[in-house]
Amino acid sequence: MNVTAGRTLAETIRSTLGPRGMDKMLVGDDGKVVVTNDGASILDRMDIDHPAAEALVAVARSQQSGVGDGTTTAVVLAGELLAEASELLDQGLHPTTIRDGYRRAVERATTELDEGTVTVDPADTDALLDVARTAVTGKWSEDESRRLLSLVVRAAQAAEHEGIVERRRLTRLPIQGGAVGDAELIEGLAIDLETSSTSLASLESALPRRIEHAGIALVDDQLTIESADAVPYVTVESADQLAAFAGYEDEVARGLARGLAEAGADVVFCQKEIDDEIRGLLAREGIISVERTRQDEMHKLERATGAGLVMRVDELTPAHVGRAGVVERRSLADTDLVVVRDTNDEQLSLVLRGGTDHVIAETKRLVEDCLDDVVLAIEEGAVVPGGGVAETALAATLRDAADGIEGREQLAIEAFADALEVVPRTLAETAGLDPVDALVDLRTRHHEAPWTIGIDVLAGELAPVVDRGVLEPLAVKQQAIRGAAEAAALLVGIDDAIAVSGDAAAEHDHEHDHDHGHAGPIEATDGYPWAVGH
Helix, strand or coil, X not given: CHHHHHHHHHHHHHHHHCCCCCCEEEECCCCCEEEECCHHHHHHHCCCCXXXXXHHHHHHHHHHHHCCCCXXXXXXXXXXXXXHHHHHHHXXXXXXXXXXXXXXXXXXXHHHHHHCCEECCCCCHHHHHHHHHHHCCCCCCHHHHHHHHHHHHHXXXXXXXXXXXXXXXXXXXXXEECCHHHCEEEECEEEEHHHCCCCCHHHCCCCCCEEEEEEEEEECCCECCCCCCCCCCCCCCCHHHHHHHHHHHHHHHHHHHHHHHHCCCCEEEECCCECHHHHHHHHHCCCEEECCCCHHXXXXXXXXXXXXXXXXXXXXXXXXCEXXXXXXXXXXXXXXXXXXXXXXXXXXXXXXXXXXXXXXXXXXXXXXXXXXXXXXXXXXXXXXXXXXXXXHHHHXXXXXXXXXXXXXXXXXXXXXXXXXXXXXXXXXXXXXXXXXXXXXXXXXXXXXXXXXXXXXCCCCEEEECCCCCCEEEHHHHHHHHHHXXXXXXXXXXXXXXXXXXXXXXHHHHHHCCCCCHHHCCCCCCCCCCEEEEC
Protein backbone atom coordinates (compact mmCIF):
# COMPACT_ATOMS: atom_id res chain seq x y z
CA MET A 1 0.00 0.00 0.00
CA ASN A 2 1.19 3.53 -0.66
CA VAL A 3 0.91 4.47 2.99
CA THR A 4 3.60 1.90 3.73
CA ALA A 5 5.75 3.20 0.89
CA GLY A 6 5.24 6.74 2.16
CA ARG A 7 6.24 5.68 5.65
CA THR A 8 9.43 4.03 4.39
CA LEU A 9 10.32 7.03 2.25
CA ALA A 10 9.68 9.39 5.18
CA GLU A 11 12.09 7.37 7.31
CA THR A 12 14.65 7.59 4.49
CA ILE A 13 14.22 11.36 4.29
CA ARG A 14 14.53 11.63 8.06
CA SER A 15 17.79 9.68 8.05
CA THR A 16 19.03 11.84 5.17
CA LEU A 17 18.26 15.05 7.05
CA GLY A 18 19.96 13.64 10.10
CA PRO A 19 19.84 14.89 13.70
CA ARG A 20 19.49 18.58 14.22
CA GLY A 21 22.81 20.35 13.90
CA MET A 22 24.43 17.79 11.60
CA ASP A 23 25.72 19.24 8.33
CA LYS A 24 25.33 17.50 4.99
CA MET A 25 27.48 17.81 1.90
CA LEU A 26 25.44 17.39 -1.27
CA VAL A 27 27.02 16.86 -4.67
CA GLY A 28 24.75 17.40 -7.67
CA ASP A 29 24.92 15.82 -11.10
CA ASP A 30 26.68 18.94 -12.35
CA GLY A 31 29.38 18.58 -9.70
CA LYS A 32 28.15 21.55 -7.68
CA VAL A 33 28.75 21.07 -3.95
CA VAL A 34 26.33 22.38 -1.33
CA VAL A 35 27.27 22.20 2.36
CA THR A 36 24.17 22.73 4.49
CA ASN A 37 22.14 21.56 7.46
CA ASP A 38 19.01 23.30 6.23
CA GLY A 39 16.24 20.75 5.71
CA ALA A 40 14.55 22.64 2.88
CA SER A 41 17.82 22.95 0.94
CA ILE A 42 18.49 19.22 1.29
CA LEU A 43 15.01 18.20 0.14
CA ASP A 44 15.10 20.58 -2.81
CA ARG A 45 18.23 18.84 -4.09
CA MET A 46 17.20 15.22 -3.49
CA ASP A 47 16.39 13.15 -6.56
CA ILE A 48 12.86 11.99 -5.72
CA ASP A 49 10.38 10.65 -8.26
CA HIS A 50 8.05 8.42 -6.21
CA PRO A 51 4.56 9.95 -5.92
CA ALA A 52 4.29 9.23 -2.19
CA ALA A 53 7.67 10.79 -1.53
CA GLU A 54 6.72 13.78 -3.68
CA ALA A 55 3.75 14.31 -1.37
CA LEU A 56 6.10 14.50 1.60
CA VAL A 57 8.48 16.84 -0.18
CA ALA A 58 5.45 19.00 -1.00
CA VAL A 59 4.87 19.29 2.76
CA ALA A 60 8.37 20.72 3.17
CA ARG A 61 7.93 23.13 0.28
CA SER A 62 4.59 24.31 1.64
CA GLN A 63 6.15 24.83 5.06
CA GLN A 64 9.07 26.74 3.55
CA SER A 65 6.92 29.00 1.40
CA GLY A 66 4.30 29.51 4.10
CA VAL A 67 6.36 30.31 7.19
CA GLY A 68 9.99 29.80 6.16
CA ASP A 69 11.05 27.40 8.92
CA GLY A 70 10.14 24.00 10.39
CA THR A 71 10.55 21.93 7.22
CA THR A 72 12.35 19.08 8.96
CA THR A 73 9.71 18.94 11.71
CA ALA A 74 6.89 18.85 9.15
CA VAL A 75 8.41 15.99 7.13
CA VAL A 76 9.38 13.93 10.16
CA LEU A 77 5.90 14.37 11.65
CA ALA A 78 4.27 13.37 8.36
CA GLY A 79 6.37 10.22 8.29
CA GLU A 80 5.39 9.35 11.85
CA LEU A 81 1.70 9.90 11.09
CA LEU A 82 2.04 7.49 8.18
CA ALA A 83 3.73 4.96 10.43
CA GLU A 84 0.86 5.17 12.92
CA ALA A 85 -1.68 4.96 10.08
CA SER A 86 -0.02 1.83 8.76
CA GLU A 87 -0.48 0.12 12.12
CA LEU A 88 -4.12 1.24 12.31
CA LEU A 89 -4.79 -0.18 8.86
CA ASP A 90 -3.30 -3.48 9.99
CA GLN A 91 -5.74 -3.42 12.91
CA GLY A 92 -8.64 -3.11 10.49
CA LEU A 93 -9.47 0.60 10.64
CA HIS A 94 -10.88 2.06 7.45
CA PRO A 95 -8.86 4.89 5.80
CA THR A 96 -11.85 7.23 6.17
CA THR A 97 -11.89 6.62 9.93
CA ILE A 98 -8.19 7.40 10.17
CA ARG A 99 -8.55 10.58 8.11
CA ASP A 100 -11.50 11.78 10.20
CA GLY A 101 -9.63 11.06 13.42
CA TYR A 102 -6.55 12.92 12.20
CA ARG A 103 -8.65 15.93 11.21
CA ARG A 104 -10.30 16.07 14.62
CA ALA A 105 -6.89 15.81 16.23
CA VAL A 106 -5.58 18.73 14.13
CA GLU A 107 -8.53 20.91 15.12
CA ARG A 108 -8.01 20.18 18.80
CA ALA A 109 -4.22 20.52 18.62
CA THR A 110 -4.23 23.90 16.86
CA THR A 111 -6.82 25.23 19.33
CA GLU A 112 -4.74 24.00 22.25
CA LEU A 113 -1.63 25.65 20.79
CA ASP A 114 -3.31 29.02 21.23
CA GLU A 115 -3.75 28.22 24.92
CA GLY A 116 -0.03 27.58 25.36
CA THR A 117 1.30 30.73 23.70
CA VAL A 118 3.66 33.23 25.27
CA THR A 119 3.06 36.90 24.43
CA VAL A 120 5.93 38.79 22.81
CA ASP A 121 6.25 42.56 22.55
CA PRO A 122 7.84 43.66 19.23
CA ALA A 123 10.01 46.03 21.25
CA ASP A 124 11.24 43.22 23.53
CA THR A 125 14.69 42.70 22.03
CA ASP A 126 15.66 39.97 24.50
CA ALA A 127 12.61 37.83 23.65
CA LEU A 128 13.20 38.25 19.91
CA LEU A 129 16.85 37.27 20.42
CA ASP A 130 15.62 34.10 22.14
CA VAL A 131 13.44 33.31 19.11
CA ALA A 132 16.36 33.95 16.75
CA ARG A 133 18.73 31.85 18.84
CA THR A 134 16.27 28.93 18.94
CA ALA A 135 15.98 29.02 15.14
CA VAL A 136 19.72 28.43 14.69
CA THR A 137 20.44 26.18 17.67
CA GLY A 138 23.09 23.65 16.70
CA LYS A 139 23.82 25.40 13.40
CA TRP A 140 26.25 28.09 14.58
CA SER A 141 28.60 28.41 17.49
CA GLU A 142 27.56 30.89 20.19
CA ASP A 143 30.43 33.25 19.39
CA GLU A 144 29.57 33.33 15.69
CA SER A 145 25.85 33.77 16.20
CA ARG A 146 25.78 36.38 18.98
CA ARG A 147 26.56 39.43 16.84
CA LEU A 148 24.74 38.25 13.72
CA LEU A 149 21.52 37.40 15.56
CA SER A 150 21.58 40.81 17.19
CA LEU A 151 21.82 42.41 13.75
CA VAL A 152 18.92 40.32 12.43
CA VAL A 153 16.69 41.40 15.34
CA ARG A 154 17.71 45.03 14.94
CA ALA A 155 16.95 44.91 11.22
CA ALA A 156 13.51 43.34 11.79
CA GLN A 157 12.61 45.86 14.49
CA ALA A 158 13.77 48.78 12.34
CA ALA A 159 11.65 47.58 9.41
CA GLU A 160 8.54 47.11 11.58
CA HIS A 161 5.66 49.53 11.04
CA GLU A 162 2.34 49.19 12.83
CA GLY A 163 2.94 45.53 13.62
CA ILE A 164 4.09 44.55 10.11
CA VAL A 165 7.72 44.00 9.14
CA GLU A 166 8.26 45.56 5.71
CA ARG A 167 10.78 43.06 4.35
CA ARG A 168 11.12 44.99 1.10
CA ARG A 169 13.17 47.45 3.14
CA LEU A 170 15.69 44.75 4.07
CA THR A 171 18.54 43.74 1.77
CA ARG A 172 20.87 40.80 2.44
CA LEU A 173 24.24 41.48 0.82
CA PRO A 174 26.85 38.67 0.90
CA ILE A 175 30.49 39.77 0.69
CA GLN A 176 33.34 37.26 0.69
CA GLY A 177 36.11 37.85 3.18
CA GLY A 178 36.26 37.92 6.96
CA ALA A 179 34.36 35.80 9.46
CA VAL A 180 30.65 35.24 10.02
CA GLY A 181 30.83 37.48 13.10
CA ASP A 182 32.09 40.39 10.98
CA ALA A 183 28.61 41.00 9.58
CA GLU A 184 27.22 44.49 9.92
CA LEU A 185 23.96 46.35 9.47
CA ILE A 186 24.17 49.40 7.22
CA GLU A 187 21.52 52.08 7.29
CA GLY A 188 20.62 52.55 3.65
CA LEU A 189 20.64 50.48 0.48
CA ALA A 190 24.14 49.09 -0.12
CA ILE A 191 24.96 48.13 -3.71
CA ASP A 192 28.02 46.08 -4.57
CA LEU A 193 30.16 47.74 -7.26
CA GLU A 194 32.32 44.66 -7.72
CA THR A 195 29.63 43.14 -9.94
CA SER A 196 30.39 45.90 -12.46
CA SER A 197 32.87 45.12 -15.21
CA THR A 198 34.82 48.32 -14.64
CA SER A 199 36.31 49.34 -11.30
CA LEU A 200 36.01 52.89 -10.05
CA ALA A 201 39.67 52.82 -8.98
CA SER A 202 40.88 54.55 -12.14
CA LEU A 203 38.33 57.34 -11.61
CA GLU A 204 39.02 57.72 -7.88
CA SER A 205 40.42 61.25 -8.07
CA ALA A 206 37.45 62.58 -10.03
CA LEU A 207 34.67 61.01 -7.98
CA PRO A 208 33.39 62.34 -4.65
CA ARG A 209 33.28 59.96 -1.67
CA ARG A 210 30.11 61.51 -0.30
CA ILE A 211 27.28 63.46 -1.93
CA GLU A 212 24.58 65.16 0.12
CA HIS A 213 21.12 65.90 -1.29
CA ALA A 214 22.01 63.66 -4.22
CA GLY A 215 19.99 63.39 -7.41
CA ILE A 216 19.33 59.75 -8.42
CA ALA A 217 18.77 58.73 -12.06
CA LEU A 218 17.61 55.23 -13.03
CA VAL A 219 18.16 54.07 -16.61
CA ASP A 220 16.95 50.76 -17.99
CA ASP A 221 19.31 50.81 -20.95
CA GLN A 222 22.96 50.55 -21.81
CA LEU A 223 24.99 53.75 -21.90
CA THR A 224 27.02 52.98 -24.99
CA ILE A 225 27.74 54.48 -28.38
CA GLU A 226 25.34 52.74 -30.71
CA SER A 227 26.60 51.25 -33.96
CA ALA A 228 24.52 50.52 -37.03
CA ASP A 229 22.97 47.05 -37.04
CA ALA A 230 24.40 44.48 -39.47
CA VAL A 231 27.42 46.72 -40.24
CA PRO A 232 30.55 44.79 -39.23
CA TYR A 233 32.99 47.56 -40.22
CA VAL A 234 33.17 51.15 -41.47
CA THR A 235 35.23 52.25 -44.47
CA VAL A 236 36.88 55.70 -44.40
CA GLU A 237 38.71 57.14 -47.40
CA SER A 238 40.45 60.14 -45.86
CA ALA A 239 41.83 61.58 -42.65
CA ASP A 240 38.94 64.05 -42.55
CA GLN A 241 36.40 61.24 -42.65
CA LEU A 242 38.23 59.41 -39.84
CA ALA A 243 38.29 62.56 -37.74
CA ALA A 244 34.59 63.12 -38.40
CA PHE A 245 33.74 59.56 -37.38
CA ALA A 246 35.76 59.86 -34.16
CA GLY A 247 34.15 63.21 -33.48
CA TYR A 248 30.70 61.68 -33.88
CA GLU A 249 31.39 59.02 -31.21
CA ASP A 250 32.86 61.65 -28.91
CA GLU A 251 29.82 63.88 -29.35
CA VAL A 252 27.42 61.00 -28.60
CA ALA A 253 29.31 60.19 -25.40
CA ARG A 254 29.39 63.83 -24.33
CA GLY A 255 25.70 64.15 -25.14
CA LEU A 256 24.82 61.28 -22.83
CA ALA A 257 26.92 62.72 -20.00
CA ARG A 258 25.54 66.21 -20.58
CA GLY A 259 21.95 64.95 -20.54
CA LEU A 260 22.42 63.30 -17.13
CA ALA A 261 24.16 66.37 -15.70
CA GLU A 262 21.52 68.80 -16.97
CA ALA A 263 18.74 66.67 -15.48
CA GLY A 264 20.38 67.09 -12.07
CA ALA A 265 21.71 63.55 -11.58
CA ASP A 266 24.57 63.03 -9.14
CA VAL A 267 24.39 59.23 -9.31
CA VAL A 268 23.14 57.13 -12.23
CA PHE A 269 22.16 53.49 -11.82
CA CYS A 270 22.03 51.59 -15.09
CA GLN A 271 20.62 48.11 -15.52
CA LYS A 272 22.95 47.38 -18.41
CA GLU A 273 26.46 48.20 -19.55
CA ILE A 274 28.20 51.60 -19.43
CA ASP A 275 31.07 52.32 -21.82
CA ASP A 276 34.37 53.23 -20.20
CA GLU A 277 34.51 56.51 -22.13
CA ILE A 278 31.09 57.54 -20.86
CA ARG A 279 32.00 56.54 -17.31
CA GLY A 280 35.06 58.76 -17.54
CA LEU A 281 33.03 61.71 -18.83
CA LEU A 282 30.46 61.23 -16.05
CA ALA A 283 33.24 61.09 -13.47
CA ARG A 284 34.63 64.41 -14.70
CA GLU A 285 31.14 65.84 -14.17
CA GLY A 286 31.26 64.45 -10.61
CA ILE A 287 28.57 61.84 -11.39
CA ILE A 288 28.93 58.34 -9.93
CA SER A 289 27.82 55.68 -12.42
CA VAL A 290 26.83 52.15 -11.46
CA GLU A 291 26.28 49.60 -14.20
CA ARG A 292 24.49 46.23 -14.22
CA THR A 293 22.32 47.17 -11.25
CA ARG A 294 20.00 44.30 -10.38
CA GLN A 295 16.30 44.72 -11.14
CA ASP A 296 15.27 44.30 -7.50
CA GLU A 297 17.74 47.02 -6.52
CA MET A 298 16.27 49.32 -9.19
CA HIS A 299 12.79 48.80 -7.75
CA LYS A 300 14.03 49.55 -4.23
CA LEU A 301 15.72 52.72 -5.47
CA GLU A 302 12.47 53.75 -7.17
CA ARG A 303 10.49 53.38 -3.95
CA ALA A 304 13.15 54.90 -1.70
CA THR A 305 14.14 57.94 -3.75
CA GLY A 306 11.04 58.62 -5.82
CA ALA A 307 13.08 58.34 -9.03
CA GLY A 308 11.35 57.42 -12.27
CA LEU A 309 12.86 54.61 -14.34
CA VAL A 310 13.47 55.68 -17.95
CA MET A 311 14.30 53.52 -20.93
CA ARG A 312 16.71 55.99 -22.55
CA VAL A 313 18.82 58.90 -21.32
CA ASP A 314 17.21 61.30 -23.78
CA GLU A 315 13.88 60.64 -22.01
CA LEU A 316 15.31 61.78 -18.67
CA THR A 317 13.97 65.03 -17.23
CA PRO A 318 14.44 66.67 -13.82
CA ALA A 319 11.04 65.21 -12.86
CA HIS A 320 12.47 61.69 -13.23
CA VAL A 321 15.38 62.36 -10.86
CA GLY A 322 14.89 61.07 -7.33
CA ARG A 323 16.44 62.38 -4.13
CA ALA A 324 18.56 60.86 -1.36
CA GLY A 325 19.89 62.68 1.68
CA VAL A 326 23.28 61.01 1.38
CA VAL A 327 25.07 58.83 -1.16
CA GLU A 328 28.50 57.63 -0.17
CA ARG A 329 31.12 55.25 -1.45
CA ARG A 330 32.55 52.76 1.00
CA SER A 331 35.05 49.93 0.89
CA LEU A 332 34.47 46.69 2.79
CA ALA A 333 36.80 43.70 2.54
CA ASP A 334 38.25 44.97 -0.75
CA THR A 335 34.72 45.40 -2.09
CA ASP A 336 33.51 48.82 -3.25
CA LEU A 337 29.97 49.76 -2.22
CA VAL A 338 27.61 52.62 -2.94
CA VAL A 339 25.25 53.31 -0.01
CA VAL A 340 22.06 55.31 -0.59
CA ARG A 341 20.39 56.51 2.61
CA ASP A 342 18.18 59.17 4.17
CA THR A 343 15.38 58.50 1.70
CA ASN A 344 11.58 58.54 1.79
CA ASP A 345 11.41 54.73 2.22
CA GLU A 346 14.48 54.07 4.35
CA GLN A 347 16.35 50.90 3.47
CA LEU A 348 18.55 48.62 5.59
CA SER A 349 21.35 46.38 4.34
CA LEU A 350 22.53 43.37 6.29
CA VAL A 351 26.04 42.61 5.06
CA LEU A 352 26.90 38.92 5.48
CA ARG A 353 30.52 37.83 5.64
CA GLY A 354 32.38 34.56 5.26
CA GLY A 355 35.71 33.20 4.13
CA THR A 356 34.35 31.04 1.28
CA ASP A 357 31.35 30.93 -1.02
CA HIS A 358 30.04 27.84 0.82
CA VAL A 359 30.15 29.62 4.19
CA ILE A 360 28.42 32.71 2.82
CA ALA A 361 25.71 30.67 1.08
CA GLU A 362 24.95 28.66 4.23
CA THR A 363 25.03 31.82 6.35
CA LYS A 364 22.49 33.44 4.06
CA ARG A 365 20.18 30.39 4.30
CA LEU A 366 20.36 30.40 8.09
CA VAL A 367 19.82 34.16 8.28
CA GLU A 368 16.68 33.79 6.16
CA ASP A 369 15.31 31.11 8.54
CA CYS A 370 16.20 33.23 11.54
CA LEU A 371 14.63 36.35 10.02
CA ASP A 372 11.47 34.40 9.14
CA ASP A 373 11.04 33.36 12.77
CA VAL A 374 11.71 36.83 14.16
CA VAL A 375 9.27 38.41 11.71
CA LEU A 376 6.56 35.89 12.66
CA ALA A 377 7.13 36.60 16.36
CA ILE A 378 6.82 40.35 15.78
CA GLU A 379 3.76 40.17 13.56
CA GLU A 380 1.87 37.57 15.60
CA GLY A 381 3.02 38.82 18.99
CA ALA A 382 2.99 35.22 20.22
CA VAL A 383 5.37 32.28 20.46
CA VAL A 384 5.24 28.81 21.99
CA PRO A 385 7.80 27.01 24.15
CA GLY A 386 10.27 24.98 22.11
CA GLY A 387 12.31 21.95 23.08
CA GLY A 388 9.42 19.55 22.45
CA VAL A 389 7.19 21.22 25.07
CA ALA A 390 4.36 21.99 22.63
CA GLU A 391 4.29 18.49 21.15
CA THR A 392 4.36 16.81 24.56
CA ALA A 393 1.56 19.02 25.89
CA LEU A 394 -0.56 18.51 22.77
CA ALA A 395 -0.07 14.74 22.93
CA ALA A 396 -1.33 14.69 26.52
CA THR A 397 -4.33 16.84 25.59
CA LEU A 398 -5.25 14.63 22.64
CA ARG A 399 -5.10 11.46 24.75
CA ASP A 400 -7.47 13.04 27.27
CA ALA A 401 -9.78 14.16 24.45
CA ALA A 402 -9.76 10.69 22.87
CA ASP A 403 -11.16 9.15 26.05
CA GLY A 404 -14.38 11.10 25.51
CA ILE A 405 -14.88 10.04 21.89
CA GLU A 406 -16.85 6.98 20.96
CA GLY A 407 -15.95 4.75 18.04
CA ARG A 408 -12.74 3.91 16.27
CA GLU A 409 -11.79 7.53 15.66
CA GLN A 410 -10.53 7.41 19.24
CA LEU A 411 -7.71 5.15 18.08
CA ALA A 412 -6.73 7.55 15.29
CA ILE A 413 -6.59 10.50 17.70
CA GLU A 414 -4.42 8.51 20.12
CA ALA A 415 -2.17 7.56 17.19
CA PHE A 416 -1.87 11.24 16.29
CA ALA A 417 -0.79 11.95 19.87
CA ASP A 418 1.87 9.23 19.65
CA ALA A 419 3.13 10.69 16.36
CA LEU A 420 3.55 14.17 17.84
CA GLU A 421 6.03 12.79 20.35
CA VAL A 422 8.51 12.06 17.54
CA VAL A 423 9.70 15.67 18.00
CA PRO A 424 10.78 15.45 21.67
CA ARG A 425 12.09 11.94 21.01
CA THR A 426 14.30 13.22 18.17
CA LEU A 427 15.47 16.18 20.26
CA ALA A 428 16.41 13.78 23.06
CA GLU A 429 18.53 11.74 20.65
CA THR A 430 20.21 14.91 19.42
CA ALA A 431 20.95 15.99 23.00
CA GLY A 432 22.54 12.62 23.77
CA LEU A 433 19.73 11.47 26.06
CA ASP A 434 17.99 8.12 26.08
CA PRO A 435 14.84 8.90 24.07
CA VAL A 436 12.60 6.44 25.95
CA ASP A 437 13.65 7.63 29.41
CA ALA A 438 13.44 11.27 28.35
CA LEU A 439 9.94 10.83 26.95
CA VAL A 440 8.69 9.06 30.07
CA ASP A 441 10.19 11.80 32.24
CA LEU A 442 8.61 14.49 30.05
CA ARG A 443 5.17 12.92 30.31
CA THR A 444 5.43 12.72 34.09
CA ARG A 445 6.59 16.30 34.52
CA HIS A 446 3.98 17.63 32.09
CA HIS A 447 1.30 15.89 34.11
CA GLU A 448 2.47 17.93 37.11
CA ALA A 449 3.11 21.23 35.27
CA PRO A 450 1.96 21.39 31.62
CA TRP A 451 3.72 23.63 29.07
CA THR A 452 6.88 24.07 31.13
CA ILE A 453 9.48 21.33 30.84
CA GLY A 454 11.25 20.56 27.58
CA ILE A 455 14.61 19.43 26.26
CA ASP A 456 17.51 21.86 26.37
CA VAL A 457 19.56 20.42 23.51
CA LEU A 458 22.69 22.43 24.26
CA ALA A 459 22.73 21.54 27.95
CA GLY A 460 21.63 17.94 27.29
CA GLU A 461 18.95 17.94 29.96
CA LEU A 462 15.28 18.50 30.71
CA ALA A 463 14.59 22.06 31.87
CA PRO A 464 12.01 24.87 31.98
CA VAL A 465 12.66 25.98 28.41
CA VAL A 466 10.87 29.35 28.54
CA ASP A 467 13.21 30.45 31.31
CA ARG A 468 16.13 29.41 29.09
CA GLY A 469 14.81 31.33 26.10
CA VAL A 470 13.79 28.38 23.91
CA LEU A 471 10.91 29.92 21.96
CA GLU A 472 9.40 29.20 18.55
CA PRO A 473 6.81 31.10 16.47
CA LEU A 474 3.26 29.86 16.83
CA ALA A 475 2.71 29.81 13.04
CA VAL A 476 5.62 27.40 12.50
CA LYS A 477 4.01 24.80 14.77
CA GLN A 478 0.55 25.29 13.34
CA GLN A 479 1.73 24.96 9.75
CA ALA A 480 3.85 21.88 10.48
CA ILE A 481 0.96 20.05 12.17
CA ARG A 482 -1.58 20.95 9.50
CA GLY A 483 0.72 20.21 6.56
CA ALA A 484 1.89 16.87 7.93
CA ALA A 485 -1.67 15.77 8.71
CA GLU A 486 -2.94 16.74 5.24
CA ALA A 487 -0.19 14.73 3.52
CA ALA A 488 -0.80 11.71 5.72
CA ALA A 489 -4.56 11.89 5.16
CA LEU A 490 -4.00 12.02 1.41
CA LEU A 491 -1.76 8.95 1.32
CA VAL A 492 -3.79 6.88 3.77
CA GLY A 493 -6.62 6.46 1.27
CA ILE A 494 -4.41 5.59 -1.71
CA ASP A 495 -3.79 1.95 -2.56
CA ASP A 496 -1.28 2.08 -5.39
CA ALA A 497 0.45 4.23 -7.99
CA ILE A 498 0.03 3.18 -11.61
CA ALA A 499 2.34 4.60 -14.27
CA VAL A 500 0.64 5.78 -17.46
CA SER A 501 1.85 7.53 -20.58
CA GLY A 502 1.82 11.31 -20.72
CA ASP A 503 -0.66 11.33 -23.64
CA ALA A 504 -3.03 8.94 -21.87
CA ALA A 505 -2.90 10.99 -18.70
CA ALA A 506 -3.61 14.19 -20.62
CA GLU A 507 -6.54 12.55 -22.45
CA HIS A 508 -7.96 11.23 -19.19
CA ASP A 509 -7.69 14.63 -17.51
CA HIS A 510 -9.40 16.27 -20.49
CA GLU A 511 -12.29 13.83 -20.64
CA HIS A 512 -12.93 13.82 -16.89
CA ASP A 513 -12.03 17.37 -16.08
CA HIS A 514 -15.24 17.95 -14.11
CA ASP A 515 -15.68 14.57 -12.48
CA HIS A 516 -12.92 13.26 -10.23
CA GLY A 517 -14.98 10.81 -8.23
CA HIS A 518 -14.90 10.57 -4.49
CA ALA A 519 -11.12 10.66 -4.27
CA GLY A 520 -10.83 14.22 -5.65
CA PRO A 521 -8.37 15.51 -8.26
CA ILE A 522 -4.89 14.07 -8.33
CA GLU A 523 -2.13 16.25 -9.76
CA ALA A 524 1.16 15.00 -11.16
CA THR A 525 4.32 16.90 -10.23
CA ASP A 526 7.56 17.56 -12.07
CA GLY A 527 6.30 15.79 -15.17
CA TYR A 528 5.89 12.41 -13.44
CA PRO A 529 2.81 10.76 -14.98
CA TRP A 530 0.88 8.70 -12.50
CA ALA A 531 -2.67 7.77 -11.68
CA VAL A 532 -4.08 6.69 -8.38
CA GLY A 533 -6.68 3.98 -7.85
CA HIS A 534 -8.34 2.33 -4.89
